Amino acid sequence: MILHKFEKIGDIDAETTKQSLKEIQNVCEQCRACDLFKTRSHVVFSDGAATADIMLIGEAPGADEDATGVPFVGRAGKLLNELLEASGLSRENDFYMCNTIKCRPPQNRQPSREEKAACEIYMKAQISLVKPKIILLCGSTAASSFIDEEFKITQIRGKWLNIFDGIESMVILHPSYLLRNHSEEQGSPRWFTKRDLDNVKKKLDLLRNS
Ligand code: URA
Numbered sequence: 001m002i003l004h005k006f007e008k009i010g011d012i013d014a015e016t017t018k019q020s021l022k023e024i025q026n027v028c029e030q031c032r033a034c035d036l037f038k039t040r041s042h043v044v045f046s047d048g049a050a051t052a053d054i055m056l057i058g059e060a061p062g063a064d065e066d067a068t069g070v071p072f073v074g075r076a077g078k079l080l081n082e083l084l085e086a087s088g089l090s091r092e093n094d095f096y097m098c099n100t101i102k103c104r105p106p107q108n109r110q111p112s113r114e115e116k117a118a119c120e121i122y123m124k125a126q127i128s129l130v131k132p133k134i135i136l137l138c139g140s141t142a143a144s145s146f147i148d149e150e151f152k153i154t155q156i157r158g159k160w161l162n163i164f165d166g167i168e169s170m171v172i173l174h175p176s177y178l179l180r181n182h183s184e185e186q187g188s189p190r191w192f193t194k195r196d197l198d199n200v201k202k203k204l205d206l207l208r209n210s
Pocket of ligand 1: 058059060061062065070071072073074076077099176
């Protein structure tokens with residue numbers, strides 16, 4: 001299978017990275033490894049530059065993403081963009097966005113273990129090729145794809161974790177959850193997320209200057 005050659009990647013230039021990601025996207029767009037191909041309108045592979053410093057990994061495409069083929073374009077995505085901007089981060093310049101699975105589960109149900117397993121190879125290839133300085137796992141479904149132990153998202157969010165070899169990573173709350181929690185008061189989910197994203201901006205500046 002073509003994808004295995006991307007699992008461990010040495011240093012390659014930006015153009016080769018871009019071409020390799022395109023090659024994988026083409027494979028992914030034909031994927032029938034689980035039943036989600038039957039109900040998808042579009043495979044939602046990624047958005048953003050192949051050379052971005054931050055990779056944000058969400059759960060799964062929703063209706064707007066399935067309709068457009070672009071991750072985080074619905075209401076949650078719009079809120080996410082606003083939150084990033086408020087912390088001095090730029091979706092356009094700083095991020096490569098994708099999801100743990102590339103096709104929308106019907107009725108936005110949680111992806112099954114089998115669906116996640118079938119899609120994992122694309123995710124691994126994306127991480128290996130983009131080689132971000134920072135990985136943000138957005139919400140507990142994305143986090144549970146990479147963290148084996150039981151965890152409470154309220155306890156692990158905002159901490160710098162070492163779950164990807166040498167890449168700083170952090171779990172943040174999912175914007176869909178924040179859409180249901182409007183308060184910005186101290187101690188609220190939105191307040192914590194602002195603090196977390198401010199810390200991401202600080203870390204990004206530090207890593208870029210080191
Ligand atoms: N929620 C996600 O986790 N991913 C998307 O792309 C959109 C909404």
